[in-house]
Amino acid sequence: MEQVFQDLVTLIGFSEEDGRILKETSDVTSQWVEELSQAFYDLLFSYEPTAKVFYEGERAMREVSLKQWYLDVVSGNFTPEFWKHQWLVGLVHVARGVTNPYMLGMTSRVQQLFLHKCLEAFEPAQAEAVYGAFKRATDVVAGLVTEGYLQSYMTAMEKVAGFRRALVDRMLQMEIFRMLNEAGVQLSVKPPSEE
Numbered sequence: 001m002e003q004v005f006q007d008l009v010t011l012i013g014f015s016e017e018d019g020r021i022l023k024e025t026s027d028v029t030s031q032w033v034e035e036l037s038q039a040f041y042d043l044l045f046s047y048e049p050t051a052k053v054f055y056e057g058e059r060a061m062r063e064v065s066l067k068q069w070y071l072d073v074v075s076g077n078f079t080p081e082f083w084k085h086q087w088l089v090g091l092v093h094v095a096r097g098v099t100n101p102y103m104l105g106m107t108s109r110v111q112q113l114f115l116h117k118c119l120e121a122f123e124p125a126q127a128e129a130v131y132g133a134f135k136r137a138t139d140v141v142a143g144l145v146t147e148g149y150l151q152s153y154m155t156a157m158e159k160v161a162g163f164r165r166a167l168v169d170r171m172l173q174m175e176i177f178r179m180l181n182e183a184g185v186q187l188s189v190k191p192p193s194e195e
């Protein structure tokens with residue numbers, strides 16, 4: 001997980017300054033929690049594939065955890081525990097049938113709503129700074145959740161099939177090359193078997 005976190009932070013350009021900006025403005029941004037949570041679950045419950053994920057009566061509980069997540073983000077208090085927890089959310093999502101497209105779609109919605117609220121509440125330069133900090137932080141979260149999802153899926157498959165990870169990775173890579181070949185796509189590198 002550490003390497004994935006490092007890759008995301010470096011490539012996204014997230015820094016401690018982002019935490020400071022969010023903390024400074026959290027008295028304003030934390031007031032948006034209710035509206036954001038309502039918009040989030042109204043959409044998920046109005047779209048059949050995502051509505052099916054939830055069991056009867058679960059909404060109130062889910063609202064509590066989304067609100068807590070949002071308040072953690074806008075408080076800017078990004079502890080190692082906070083990031084580790086985001087990785088585990090990927091695992092929770094696999095268990096509950098929450099796919100990465102569902103998750104990424106909703107990350108985008110949250111970011112769009114946050115931008116809209118920032119433009120209403122702040123002068124343009126500050127709106128850009130606050131939104132930028134929120135966007136970078138939530139992009140790191142989305143990267144951790146999606147990679148946590150994939151890695152836990154792969155590890156579970158490896159355990160079920162009883163293969164070593166290096167072997168699984170190699171076999172999958174060879175299969176991917178075969179699939180690309182079938183699709184008529186030629187890469188500029190050779191498949192692992194011909195190296």
Ligand code: HEM
Pocket residue numbers: 044050053054065069089092093096098102103104106107110141
């Ligand atoms: C912005 C995108 C999302 C974020 C940040 C997010 C965050 C989280 C977090 C933090 C948890 C763990 C809560 C805990 O600590 O117990 C969680 C669990 C869960 N999430 Fe997501 N989630 C996102 C998108 C979605 C979507 C799109 C769905 C459904 C379509 C969903 C459904 C669930 C469910 C069912 C659980 C499991 C709860 C349980 O059984 O304990 N999430 N999510």
